[in-house]
Structure formats: C-alpha cells, structure tokens
Amino acid sequence: MKNNIKVQRAIHNFTQQDLAWKIGVSRQTINALEAGKYVPSTVLALKLSRLFNKPVNEIFELEAED
Template sequence: MNERLENRIHVLRAEHRMSQSDLANEIGVSRKTISTIEVGRFIPSTVIALKIARYFKVPVEEIFMLVEGE
C-alpha cells in the first residue's frame, strides 16, 4: 500500500489571509518549514502538526490526510 500525506495548510492560510511567514512565526518554525510541508516535501512532526491545528482551531484530520498513492 502506497500512501502519501496531503494537507490543506495553503487553503487555511488563504482563508485567514496570512503568509507562510505569518504562520511560521505563530507556531515557532521557519517559513521554509511551512513551505516544504505545504508542497509535501517534508512530513511534519506530530508537534508541528498539532501546533498548526491548534492555531487554526481545527482537528489535525481537517488539515492532514492520508491519500492512496498510485
């Protein structure tokens, strides 16, 4: 089974009218960390995923989802 992690960070940032830098500053990581998570090059730690979810006040599952690969 080949699964990949997708996320809705870009969508949530757009809804809150914030930049990658804004979100990074709010949760204490670099802008590059947010960027690489958004495009799927980096899988966030549980701590980072929980901080993002807490910031947007949504469950982690509303941001991150496992998708069947091809």
C-alpha cells in the same frame, strides 16, 4: 501526505512568514509542508490544528498506499 495548509493560511490571511512565526518554524518549513515535501511532527501538526481551530485530520490526509 496531503494537506490544506495553504487554504487554511489564506482563510486566516497569513503569509508563509506569518504562519511560520506563529508556530515557531522557518518559512522554508511552511513552504515544504505546503508542497508535500515534508511530513510534520506530531507536535507541529497539533500546533497547526490549534492555530486553525481544526482537527488534525481536517488539515492532513494520508494518501492511499499502492
């Protein structure tokens, strides 16, 4: 799953730690999300959507399956 969390974080001038604190996760979780190593829960995706004021599908994109 692709995402643009890093871009949204930069637009809002948040560090990874700032973002983690705002949505109640660890900085390591944000790092893993940005690296594409972690697929968020629905609740986490909705928290990010609300914080960035963007629909979930503008933050996350399913990659085509081969």
